[in-house]
């Protein structure tokens with residue numbers, strides 16, 4: 164809430180970076196936060212999670228969540244711990260996914276802090292988790308689901324509705340009516356042509372668009388990701404190797420499993436090829452898929468079969484067995500940017516062997532092991548030791564969950580001439596500068612790049 168006649172926006176994260184999404188909207192009636200994400204990636208970014216943010220969480224009236232990725236929802240337990248008491252609005256699939264993701268995040272943080280204390284590699288003594296499962300328990304009662312396209316009133320002059328954006332299951336843009344103007348928060352924008360998710364829903368107009376720009380400087384190309392996946396898998400099989408696909412267990416993993424099943428059904432890869440999904444959350448994620456069938460393209464029996472042909476491993480001790488199983492296999496394991504999780508165990512043992520391959524399917528943020536691998540670094544530091552990366556590194560950009568430059572322009576272009584200003588968030592500087600110029604040149608809309616913590620006046624009343 165502010166006492167002036169201004170509507171202001173302040174990005175407390177995801178400003179000139181792709182992580183830590185938190186966008187604070189202040190109106191004379193309300194203080195709202197759109198997304199409440201953790202900073203992930205390099206240490207200097209992660210350390211920001213410990214810093215104070217420029218707003219007292221107790222002063223924020225409500226939180227609106229665009230989707231369940233950790234860089235958009237992972238700060239919620241800490242926000243509640245620091246005094247937030249409002250409601251957290253999200254779509255029904257996002258609520259289901261965020262619950263799993265936040266408990267998993269708490270568990271990982273507690274485990275990391277324990278490991279740091281045991282091995283003595285933290286400069287904090289003792290190392291503490293940002294939050295634990297009890298903090299997540301306190302956040303859960305604040306969750307409030309809002310169905311797709313249903314207008315929800317927050318105050319006399321502020322209401323919003325969700326429009327799906329094709330990024331992950333349940334992901335949506337926020338279309339906010341605010342004192343007679345429309346402000347759209349894009350969230351992460353997905354793909355128009357996916358075999359798994361429905362395309363972004365149309366949004367006819369907006370005055371101001373707060374928009375992600377992850378791939379603002381890049382085109383994914385138009386080769387069919389299914390062909391590329393078949394090619395990668397068959398090459399690895401030929402040399403009797405293992406294919407590691409780093410991916411979060413919820414959402415993207417189900418999409419990959421669906422594609423692998425399709426290739427098996429079409430006899431483009433051997434139907435006997437073992438596929439392992441190494442994650443304690445995988446079975447829950449499949450149930451969520453079955454529960455929200457109007458958010459994706461899979462029929463009920465396809466949802467069920469996504470996991471039928473996959474060996475799901477919940478037990479960390481089994482990971483070593485999977486590693487030593489001879490013969491070609493596919494292993495899907497988190498985290499997607501190799502920042503932590505069980506995938507590191509697979510890398511340690513399988514990456515030094517050139518017959519194996521690592522397939523990168525998602526965005527690899529600056530400073531992550533995933534980015535270093537993509538850049539061709541010959542070794543990576545994992546759990547304190549240097550591991551040679553001799554396995555092949557493959558990339559299928561067509562499987563990305565993020566729109567490329569042309570899809571971003573298509574999404575923005577649908578709102579036509581109504582848009583007066585675009586504010587770019589969630590992108591690295593080079594992608595943002597390229598995309599801002601492209602927007603001005605092709606759509607003739609002024610585009611501004613948000614700077615962290617800088618307060619911008621969106622309009623005066």
Ligand SMILES: [Zn+2]
Pocket residue numbers: 230232235330351
């Ligand atoms: Zn995302």
